[in-house]
Amino acid sequence: MEEKEDNQIISTTEHLSRQKVSRIDFEILVNFYEICKKKKISEREVSFLIGKVNKYFSEILNPFFKEHIKTEYLDILPAIASTGIRKIIPNDISPKETIDIRGTHTRETDKYSEVDYYKFTVTYKDGTTRNYRWKIKITKGSRSKVNPELLEILKKLISRHYFHKPKFALNIYIILKSRFKNVFSPLELQIALSKLTNKSVDPEFALQEGVDNMRITYSKILNETEKFLEHCQDHRVWISRYIPINTYEGQFFIWYEDSDENDKLLTSIDGNVLLSSSIEELLTLLKSNNDIFKAPVNLEAWLSGMEDLPPTISVTYSPKEIIDGFEADSVSVDTLANFVDFYNLVGDLGCQDERFEALLEFREVGELTKVWDYYCDNHLFKAKEPKVLSFHKAKFIADFRRLVERFEECILIKH
Amino acid sequence: MVKISPLSLYIINRVIYRLYVLGILQSKFSLILDKRDTYVNNIKNENMDAVFNPIDFPSIASALDWEIHDLLPPDNSPYSDGTLVDKVVFSLNNPSDAEEVILGMKDIGYFKNEKSLSDIFEHLYLTENMSEKRKVITDLLEKLVSNNILKLNNGKYLA
Numbered sequence: 001m002e003e004k005e006d007n008q009i010i011s012t013t014e015h016l017s018r019q020k021v022s023r024i025d026f027e028i029l030v031n032f033y034e035i036c037k038k039k040k041i042s043e044r045e046v047s048f049l050i051g052k053v054n055k056y057f058s059e060i061l062n063p064f065f066k067e068h069i070k071t072e073y074l075d076i077l078p079a080i081a082s083t084g085i086r087k088i089i090p091n092d093i094s095p096k097e098t099i100d101i102r103g104t105h106t107r108e109t110d111k112y113s114e115v116d117y118y119k120f121t122v123t124y125k126d127g128t129t130r131n132y133r134w135k136i137k138i139t140k141g142s143r144s145k146v147n148p149e150l151l152e153i154l155k156k157l158i159s160r161h162y163f164h165k166p167k168f169a170l171n172i173y174i175i176l177k178s179r180f181k182n183v184f185s186p187l188e189l190q191i192a193l194s195k196l197t198n199k200s201v202d203p204e205f206a207l208q209e210g211v212d213n214m215r216i217t218y219s220k221i222l223n224e225t226e227k228f229l230e231h232c233q234d235h236r237v238w239i240s241r242y243i244p245i246n247t248y249e250g251q252f253f254i255w256y257e258d259s260d261e262n263d264k265l266l267t268s269i270d271g272n273v274l275l276s277s278s279i280e281e282l283l284t285l286l287k288s289n290n291d292i293f294k295a296p297v298n299l300e301a302w303l304s305g306m307e308d309l310p311p312t313i314s315v316t317y318s319p320k321e322i323i324d325g326f327e328a329d330s331v332s333v334d335t336l337a338n339f340v341d342f343y344n345l346v347g348d349l350g351c352q353d354e355r356f357e358a359l360l361e362f363r364e365v366g367e368l369t370k371v372w373d374y375y376c377d378n379h380l381f382k383a384k385e386p387k388v389l390s391f392h393k394a395k396f397i398a399d400f401r402r403l404v405e406r407f408e409e410c411i412l413i414k415h
Numbered sequence: 416m417v418k419i420s421p422l423s424l425y426i427i428n429r430v431i432y433r434l435y436v437l438g439i440l441q442s443k444f445s446l447i448l449d450k451r452d453t454y455v456n457n458i459k460n461e462n463m464d465a466v467f468n469p470i471d472f473p474s475i476a477s478a479l480d481w482e483i484h485d486l487l488p489p490d491n492s493p494y495s496d497g498t499l500v501d502k503v504v505f506s507l508n509n510p511s512d513a514e515e516v517i518l519g520m521k522d523i524g525y526f527k528n529e530k531s532l533s534d535i536f537e538h539l540y541l542t543e544n545m546s547e548k549r550k551v552i553t554d555l556l557e558k559l560v561s562n563n564i565l566k567l568n569n570g571k572y573l574a
Contacts, residue, residue, distance in 0.1 A: 022470045024483075051497070071468055075420035076497040084490025085422065091484045095474035171496045213499065 009110045016064040017102040025068040026099060026122070027090045030132075032069070033061060035081045035088070043136055045186035049080045049170045051215025058136050063101050063120050072213070076170055099124055103132075114138045144191040150176075150184050151192050155205050158196075158220055164230050166210050166217035169193070193218055228309040235302035238314035239279060240345075242411070245319045245404050251275040251411075252282045252313070255345070256296045264352040265345075265411075268293045271355055273411040279311050317342050319404040326397055331389065336375045339400075343372050346407050356410050362403045367396035416461045418499035423466035426486050427458055428505040430467065433479045435507065436519035438538040447478045461502045507539065507548040513555050518564070526565060526574035532556070535572065 036046055047056040050073055060067045069077070078085050103120025118134040153176070157163065169189065176184050196207040197218065210217040222230060232238045236257035241250040253275050254266035265273045274293055276282035287303060289295060322342060325335025343363065350359035363369075370391045378387060434444055434455075445454035448471060458465045467475060476483045507513045516539070520526065525538070532553065536542075541549050556572060559565045566573045 024469055024472060028469060071423065071466060072420050073497075074469065075422035075495045078492075079494035079496060082494075084492070085487050086484050086490050089469065089472070089483060089487060091482050093473045093483065095477050097473060168497055171498075174494065174496055213497075215497065 009108055011106060011108045013104055013106040015104050017100070018064055019100050020098040021101055022068070023097040023099045023124070024090065024093045026063070026101075027093065028074070028088055029060065029069055031088045031090065032077050032081060033134075035083050039081060041081065041186065044138070045190070046080060048190045049173055049186050050076065051168050051170065051217070055138065058116065058138065061118075061134065061136060062105070062116070063103070063118055063132070063134075064105060079170055079174060094125070097125060112140055114140065144194070146191055146195045147184065147188045150188055151195060153180075154192055154196060158205050158207070161220075163207060163218060163220040164222065164226065164233070166212060166219040168212070168215055168217055172218070224310050225312045228306060228312050229314060231302070231306055231309060232314055235298040235305070237296060237298055237302040239282065239311060241313045241316045242275075243316065243318040243320065244408055245323075245401075249277065250316065251277065252279050253411075254282070254286070254296075254299075255314070255348070256298070258352075259297050262351065263344075263348045264296075265349055266293060266296065267353070271353060273349070275411065279313070283311060315341055317345055319400070323397055323400065326393060326400070336371065336389075340372055340375045343368065346403060349407070349410065359403075359406055359410060362399075362406045365399045365403075367391050367399050368403065371396060417464045417502050419464055419466055419502050420497070421495050421500050422488070424500060424502060424504075425488050426467050426472075427502075429486050430455075430475060430479065431459060431505040432512070432515060432519065433481065435516040435539055436523060436525075437479065438540075439479075440540055444478065448474050459504050461504055464502070507541070507551060510551055510555060513548075513551045514559075517552070517555060517559060521565070521574045524574075526572055529568060529571035529573045531571050 036042075043058045043061065044054045047054050047058070050056065059065065060069060074085070074089070077083075077088050081088070100123040101120050102123070103118065106117040106119075108115045108117070114137070116134075116136045118132065118136075120132050122130050122132065124130075154172075157172075157175075169186070172193070173186055173189055176189065193207065195201065196205055197209055199206075201207075203221070206221045207218045208221050210219060220226070238255045239252060240255045241252050243250045253273055256264060256266060258264050267273050269292060274282075274285065276285055283303070285292070286295075286299065318338070319342060322335060322339050325332060325338065328335075346359055346363050349356045350363060351357075371389070374387060374389050374391075378389075431441075434441060439447075441455040441459070442452040445452050445456070448454065457463050458467060472483050472486060476486055479485075505512050507516065520538070530538075535552065535556070536549060539548075539552065541552065543549075556565065560567045560572070564574075
C-alpha cells in the first residue's frame with residue numbers, strides 16, 4: 001500500500017486468483033459487460049436498470065469474487081443492453097467447463113472518486129489464455145443536474161396514473177426509449193426519479209421506492225381517493241355519476257367490466273339500470289342486494305376490499321356541460337373527451353342488452369361519429385397527420401340532444 | 416402456480432419438448448446431468464420455483480444433442496422488462512404442444528420406419544393410466560394423417 005499525501009490518492013494492490021470458475025457464468029458476465037461498454041452504458045446505469053444500488057454491478061464484475069449474474073436477472077439483460085440473449089449467453093462451452101483466473105486488483109481512491117483496476121489472465125482447459133484489463137470508476141458525491149424535459153415527461157406519466165402500480169426502472173426506461181428513441185440516458189432517468197422520490201417534491205408528483213422480487217420499484221404515493229380509484233381499477237368496478245340534462249342532481253350507478261370483458265352498467269333483475277341519488281344509498285343497495293340484481297363477479301371483493309377508503313366517483317357524465325362546451329366559440333379538448341366518454345357509455349348500454357339496442361342507431365349518426373372519430377384519431381391514438389375538426393355544430397347539438405333524450409328514456413329518467 | 420422469468424420458462428419448455436422428441440425419461444435425464452432423479456420433475460413442477468441454472472446449460476444442451484443456443488429464444492424476441500409470468504409448463508395435455516412434439520419426432524426421422532400407436536406411447540412414456548394425454552396424441556395422429564403429414568399403413572404411422 002502506498003499513500004501520496006500531495007494529491008491524496010490512496011492506492012492498494014492485491015494479487016489474487018480463483019480456480020475452477022464456471023466458464024459459462026464468467027463469459028455471460030464478460031459478454032454482457034463488453035456490450036454495455038461498447039454502448040456506453042456505465043456500471044452504475046446497469047445497476048440502476050437491474051433495480052439495484054449503484055455499486056451492485058461493479059461488485060459483481062470483480063473477477064476474483066464469487067458473485068455472478070443471478071439466473072433471474074438473465075432475462076432483463078437484453079433489454080438493458082439492447083441486444084439478443086444469444087449475444088450474451090455463449091454457445092461453445094463444454095459441460096462443466098471451468099477456467100482459472102489470476103491477476104491483480106488495484107484500488108485507487110481520492111476525495112472525488114474510487115477506481116478499480118482489474119488486470120487478470122484467464123486460463124482455459126486447453127491451456128490457452130486471454131488477458132483482460134478492466135477499469136471501473138465510481139465518482140463520489142457528484143452533483144446531479146435534472147433534465148427538465150425528462151422530469152416533465154415523468155410528471156405527465158404520474159398524472160396519467162402510470163405510477164399507480166409500482167414500476168421497475170427498466171419498465172420506465174423501455175417506455176421512454178420506445179417513445180423518445182435514445183434521447184434520455186439511464187443516468188438521467190435515475191437522477192429524475194431520485195428528484196421525484198425526494199421528500200421536498202410536490203406531493204402531487206411524489207414517488208416512493210419499494211422492492212419487488214429484490215428489485216427497486218417506483219410508485220406514486222397515493223392519497224385515500226387515489227387508493228379507492230385504484231381499488232376500482234383492480235376490480236374493474238367503478239362508481240359513476242350521471243347528471244340528467246334538465247336537473248343538477250346526479251344519479252349514481254355502477255359501471256363494470258363483465259366476465260365477457262364487455263363494459264356494462266349494473267342493472268336490476270328486471271333489466272333497468274340501477275340508479276341511486278347518493279353514493280351511500282347505492283352502496284347500501286349493493287350490500288343488501290336482496291336479489292334485486294345479479295352481482296358482477298368482482299362486486300363482493302370490491303365491496304369488502306374498500307374498507308375505510310372514501311368511495312369516490314370515477315367519471316361524471318353531464319350532457320348539459322357537453323352541450324355548453326360545444327356551443328362555445330372553440331371546443332376544448334376536455335369537452336371532446338367528455339363527449340367521447342358519454343358516447344362510449346351509450347355504446348356500452350346499447351350493446352349489453354337487446355332492449356337498449358335501439359340506442360346504437362341514435363349514436364351512429366354522421367356528426368356524432370365524425371367528432372368521435374376525430375377525437376380517437378387525434379387525441380387517443382395520435383395520428384401521424386393531425387386533422388382539423390370539421391363538423392356542423394348546430395346539427396351535432398341537435399343529434400346529441402336526441403341521443404341524450406333516448407338514453408335518459410332507456411335509463412328511466414323522467415322528463 | 417408460481418411465477419418465474421419468461422426466459423427461465425422458455426428454457427424449461429424447450430428442454431421438456433426435446434426430452435419428449437428424443438424419448439428420454441425425465442428421471443434418466445436428471446441422472447445424466449449428475450443430479451437427483453427428481454431434479455427435472457421438480458423443475459417441471461408448476462408449484463415450485465425451480466429453474467435450470469446457466470451453469471448446467473452446456474451439460475443440458477449436450478445431453479439433448481443440441482447447442483446451448485438451441486435452448487434460448489431467438490435474438491429478435493421482444494425484450495422482457497423482468498415481469499414474472501405464470502409457470503405454465505409444456506405438456507402433452509395441450510394439443511399444440513403435443514403437435515410440436517410429433518412434428519419434432521418426424522423431423523429427427525422417428526417415423527422413417529412404421530410405428531404403431533403403442534410404439535409412440537412407449538416413446539413418450541405414456542403409461543395406460545395417462546388416458547388424457549393418450550387421447551390427445553391419438554386425436555393428433557388422426558389429424559396429421561388427414562393432413563397428409565403422416566401416413567397410416569395397417570394401423571402403423573409412417574412419414
